[in-house]
Amino acid sequence: ESVVVTGVTSETDIAKVAIKSVPDKPGVAAIIFQALATARVNIKFIIQSIGESGHKDITVLVPSDQLSEALDAMESIVDHVEAAGVLGESDIGRVSIVGAGMAMTPGVAATMFEALASHGINIDLINTSEIRIDCIIGRNRVADAVAVLHGAFGLNRLERKESSP
Amino acid sequence: ESVVVTGVTSETDIAKVAIKSVPDKPGVAAIIFQALATARVNIKFIIQSIGESGHKDITVLVPSDQLSEALDAMESIVDHVEAAGVLGESDIGRVSIVGAGMAMTPGVAATMFEALASHGINIDLINTSEIRIDCIIGRNRVADAVAVLHGAFGLNRLERKESSP
Numbered sequence A, B: 001e002s003v004v005v006t007g008v009t010s011e012t013d014i015a016k017v018a019i020k021s022v023p024d025k026p027g028v029a030a031i032i033f034q035a036l037a038t039a040r041v042n043i044k045f046i047i048q049s050i051g052e053s054g055h056k057d058i059t060v061l062v063p064s065d066q067l068s069e070a071l072d073a074m075e076s077i078v079d080h081v082e083a084a085g086v087l088g089e090s091d092i093g094r095v096s097i098v099g100a101g102m103a104m105t106p107g108v109a110a111t112m113f114e115a116l117a118s119h120g121i122n123i124d125l126i127n128t129s130e131i132r133i134d135c136i137i138g139r140n141r142v143a144d145a146v147a148v149l150h151g152a153f154g155l156n157r158l159e160r161k162e163s164s165p
Ligand SMILES: C[C@@H](O)[C@H](N)C(=O)O
Pocket: A022, A023, A024, A025, A026, A027, A028, A029, A030, A048, A056, B113, B117, B121, B122, B123, B124
């Protein structure tokens, strides 16, 4: 696994906005994201999971300085899409592991999640691509998460080698 | 937007597995993904959104031929993590738009979602990176989705030019 994962990245300049329990039918996501586009909100991540009883939640990650615009945009259409409500949270950050072959290597996600759990770091959101796993966690846990993930994937040893004389 | 989005990709050889309503506390994701690793399940995507009342759902996309292994692995730990249950679905596919500058361009997601809605295509799951938006939809809607997205982002015109004498 330490061969597969080649780096750890992070950011803290992000905020979370979510719209709760919208009808799971065509056109709903379009209305929500048209409102965000009208408000010129830059969208870093969109996460929509399985939901319940014909309804879905949609979570969006935006730059921290656009949290209020994003909340306003979501609230402007909350009745139109018959949502249960909107929520926002600024005290979050992202930590990710990056690597070329991860989707074909069972155990990489387990190692990442075990490492975070070993330091009592709760995973709020998870998003992935074939070459990256993103975890949203508390902003004050990001530095610790970066350190524990470097250790879990053997990346510390490389850094020491590069700095040796 | 048509300058920002440079391609449409898709796949149909995927299946969805989800574990419902697990406690949102450190260590839970680790247990679930250790079970998947033990079963040698290849993980294409992981999606965990906001959840409700201290609980989360976790959705995993796997190769179609690993759906039963993934379901078995999830079921093996469903009591350990106090989940409400596990579900699987094979009749799904993925359609994605790809482009370099999407996270900094408001409106790209709206255009994608409006295009799918215009053909009555329901969006089941959404996952993103800075350069790609993935939508999970019904497997029998993938070809239609690819066509309507090419049209929405002006990609058809490029293809005709490349084939002209
Ligand atoms: C919930 C939302 O994504 C809905 N399924 C849509 O297609 O717009």
